Amino acid sequence: MSTPEIPAPVGSLPDRATVVVAVLARAGGFLDETLQAVHAQTYTPLDVFVVGGDQAQASGMGRLPWVSDVAELVERLDPLATHVWLLHDDARPHPDALESMVADSVRVDGSVVGSKILRQGELLESVGSSTDVFGQPSSGLEEDEIDQEQYDVVRDVSYISNVSMLVRRDLLRGVGGLDGRLPQDSQSIDFSQRARVAGGRVVVAPASEVEHHAACVRDVPPWREQAGRIRATVVAYRPLTLVWVIPMLWFLGLIDGLVRLVLTPRSRLFDWVRAWLWILAVLPSTLQARRAAQKHRQVGDEELFRFQVSGSVAMRRLADDFSLRLDRRAGEEVPAELEALFGTRRSVWQRPSFLVSIGSALALGVAARGILLGHLPVGGFALPLRETASATLSSYAGGWSFGGLGSPEALHPSVGALSVLQALVLGNEQLAVALATILALFAGVVGMTRLMGRFGLGPWGRAFGGLVLLAGPVAAQLTGVGYWPAIMALGAIPWTVLPAFLPRPTSWRMRMGRTAGWLLAVALLAAFAPLALLVPVVVLLSSWLMGAGSIRPTWRALIVSILAAVVLLPWALDAIPGVLRDGAGVAWSPPLWILVAVGVALVATVIGGDRIESALAAWGGLLLAIGAVVSRIGLGREPSVAGLVMASFGLALLVSVAVDLPRRREERPRLVVLSWVACLAGLVITASIALVMVDGRLGLPPDRLTAALEFTETLSEPHGPDRVLLVGEPADLPGEARLSPSGYAYRAVSAPLPTFDEAWLAPPLLGDDELAAVLAGIEQGRILRPGAALAPFGIRWVVFMSPAILSEGFRTQLDMAPLNLAEDLVAYQNEVPSPRAATLEGRPWRFDPPKYTGAAQPEGRVVVAENADPRWGEDWSESGWRNQVAAPDGSAEFAHDPGRRALAILAAVVVVASALIALWGGGGAARRSDPGVPDAQPDTEPIPEPVGGGR
């Protein structure tokens, strides 16, 4: 191959624009073509270098000078050179490309000038691009948009592609060239941002056109670009910006990854993990690059913000993809011609199903605004998570339960589930709570939408079903007593039923994925409402009885439920003996107008609907009735919660069908009145969520505890807050409470606020009996110094949440000082030192869950005010109901029960394996439904016909 000689620079442009071409050898295979295009330029460059790639190949091409990277190039540049044209070796610039760039560069004083990048001759790849603040690129172009010179204007942009980039030599030298660790896109973003921060102007010159084969991006894994963007962000911004950008970047990536587990590409979560791991690995070099960039900083971050798009590009794409997925899953086909004309993403916003779904989500968002924007209203079982997820996980996996005066009994499975989520969000407990709530609401709405879509219901019916499921009159009963975990159970339940109504997968891989996903859904449901493990079986059995499904899925659900029961370990071992009677039950007691509306909707829909609608309504009605029976039969908390979860699902089914009934009124003109009656009744039931929306807490009780216990933080001793004894009505106290023979409820909680893992109380142990005796003594006036009596329990404060008999006894006691906090709050502070753990000499230790810490006691011993258990230390002895242990290393911690820990690990393994298999199987399904794959099959199948015939 021969290469023409490089002529001397000619042209009419100013002499100072002396350009050296640097062909970036990346893709290989197109270098010859690229060099020919360079030599054909109307603006003759001073020199041409090959940068990177194979030196021998470069040498073979007319002995072109070769350098290993841009940094070396900068060092070897002819002093006469004023600009460097960076050009990919898979690019073919039009003959006037360089001339146009140089001209525009001089005209607008651009420091970094980019070309219009085309592919396949007429399709636009890039005409300069924007990013959001997180570095996510947004070209603003439609897919396969044809170049009609619609963007041909020289303008400032966030970044330009280094496929063809003209850079001032001094700037290139100053900012240090391209970052060799980054792939193409993020490299371009990084360089453009550094150039801008150094005071350079980044512009696109669309008159300069470059054909790009895009070979350079074919083998770049997505996580590399993601990691590159993070690095570019760290390098470019000032610390003040990084303080919020980096956490947001991390969080949005996580959200994107999590949501895309149900969308494509499903590997996004793994990309996210790999990207951040890579960032950690290259942190030193990143910080070095940052120091270099910041050394040349001329302008503030505002200059970067000026050319960025607002919001998050990734989130917008996610919403687009999700709504598209929603439509497809719900059976709403996108008109092909519309899709072809505008592209799917644009049209999806205009469809009723999307708008109705958004409306439902917004309504639930309004109903939960207090939780999402503020914090969980503390009360009932709605309690904040412990600060450290690892501590809770440790307690869950065979450790100590700190509820009340402590117990070795296993924690509720919902504690484990939420701790895992908290660990995933790096221990941010508020974020975990908000995320759990959002995901539950989201999953509930989407799940009901998909399920009802399978039965051919319209958008309004589907959306209203979701609303009623999560915030309807049955759900409100659960949240009204503060049972926050029920929201998560309600979010999961549609997904435990949906697999039974999906078409049978065509491959083993998909079948396994489907089953694993089903198991995961049932496991999630059971984690938050353990006895609801059986609800899918009952639900599907009822569907068969009412003619809305066949019997076979019931057996499959039974098998899945049995497998999913593993996740209830180790809780089930302790809880099963009393699971039917323990805890206060929650009975569904709706107002009369709801009952009437439900009755009307049921009768009108069963009579006025077609065969399927009638069967669906009957199915929902039966589930509602069975759930109501279970909740009212007088059993304990878990059965009643399971019953209400099922009842809420049944009511949601009924409302979905009832609201949808008039949609097909043309098909049955004689029953049109009945259809409207059913619809009206459904709307009345749905309207009840307005009551939940008003308070913004999803119906959870108002937060009295936070304000009531706020004082404990300021009045804490240096060793940290001790326990608080709360006294009042059972409904006033967080989680479970113990009842005194006189009828008042009480419980000891950790200050400043009890945490979610403390909500459940184990059966009374020795210390609990002792505390009950002390309280009886105070109540009867036999104990005159309650402070001294309560100090061994680590109780520093007593707070009366409502007028109670004990408060009178407290007025004439001698060693608890009243605190003037609020008119409706009676609180006392113990004047006797009351640490939860202290040395025998009385030096307090700190409660640092899951252990107690303090000054090392090489010879001494420590008394830990938890119910006595030998696992509290090797040299353990019982001190009354408490523990006395040696603490030579300054800590006392409960030794885990290895059996229970193994069971907890087994549960985790089952969940993770299910998730992986579901992803793997789902990946197979996604691949098969990809239109690009010849063997693709439709993602949805016709609605199943009920047993015994069609409509």
Add this chain to the structure above:
Amino acid sequence: MRRSLSLIAILAVAAAAWALPGAGAEQTIEAAPLIDRQAQAVCPYVVATDTVDTIISVLAPGTRKAEISWPVVGDVAATTKTRLVAGGGLANPADVPLSGVVSAIVEVPGEAAAVSVVPRGEGSVAADTCPVSLPDVWYLPGGSTEPGQTLELHLANPFPSDAVVSVRASSNLGVEADAALETFAVPARSTRTVDLSSTFEFRDSLSVVVQPVEGHVIPAMTQFGEGDFAVWSGTAGSRTIELPVTRTEEGQHAWLVLVTDSPTPVGYTVDIATGGGGTPSVLEGEIGASSQVRIPFRRIFSQSEMFGIRVTATAEIGAAVVLSDPEGGQSVATGTSVLGSTWLLPGIPQTRATRQVWFMNTGPDEIEVMFRALGGGDATGSFRVAPGSRRVIELRRLTGRGLLVEATEPVSVGWSVVGEDALAATNGLPIDG
């Protein structure tokens, strides 16, 4: 058909749901085991000055120790433990040391305990049994602000909560008004003293009602004369009050003082019990609304024989017997509204003065009474008391720290000590009432 069957099935299940009680499971109530009982008494007036010293006498047959706390100016200045020997023991604020007027909280493990204070000075003695309960309204009849007398109201609040009280006074002139006393605060763990002599000067008889509005106080009155002085704590109001200790010897001036807080006039009837039997309704009368009456003994029983008094009223009242002798001795003994079969009489001093124990049986049957000394004394005895009569026993043997009295039926019991120029009387404490 299928639809009808479905509807019927669903409605049947729904009906079953609504037929259920719907209360949900109740939480199991764990019965609280009993723990040892603890007794508490608050002595609102304990004085330790250069001229007056106070002995706190504790009787608790079932235990061997008592704990005494001394709340002073918002804090517990000290806590001392007193060893009880043979059911009795003594404490003295000077041991702490404390000076001035303070209150004392006496805590005794066990169910039965009684505490009294016996302030003593040169030629003067007083006695008061410390209250063990906290009534809503305290009655303190029997004071006087006539020339030569200093009457003070002491309001002890040994509790950790601040208290707000309302003090209402009435005298021989009628209802007394003073805005400053209508509502005033008693800080936690402190004692406030109100000088009634300067507020209501020259009243022959002055009685006070104290009502805590917030928190709790234990009030006591002190009256200092030219020689002797008297101390008496507030009592709860009652419709029936017995006053076993009355005139101790001839020549004494003695009055029965009744006070009410009722907004309407209250009728009363006075019965007496003499050694020979009872005489009902020796006197009937009316106390004006929120007022007091002072009745000289001569209007009740003209003979010189000692007698006990029972007052029955149409509303709650407080009652006291006021004694004074020509030598300057004076005493105010409040009545008791609670009768019991077992009594503790702490504080009976070991002195050569005349020491008498008063028993009054207002019941219909004759009762047998036994007594024995606690705290090291050797006094014992038993006797019978006829129905409707009173009996007075003079103690000549050592009484240790006090007496334990056991009767076959409920009685009321008090004691008195009469010296050359000093006089003191108070009731015992029923421990099974």
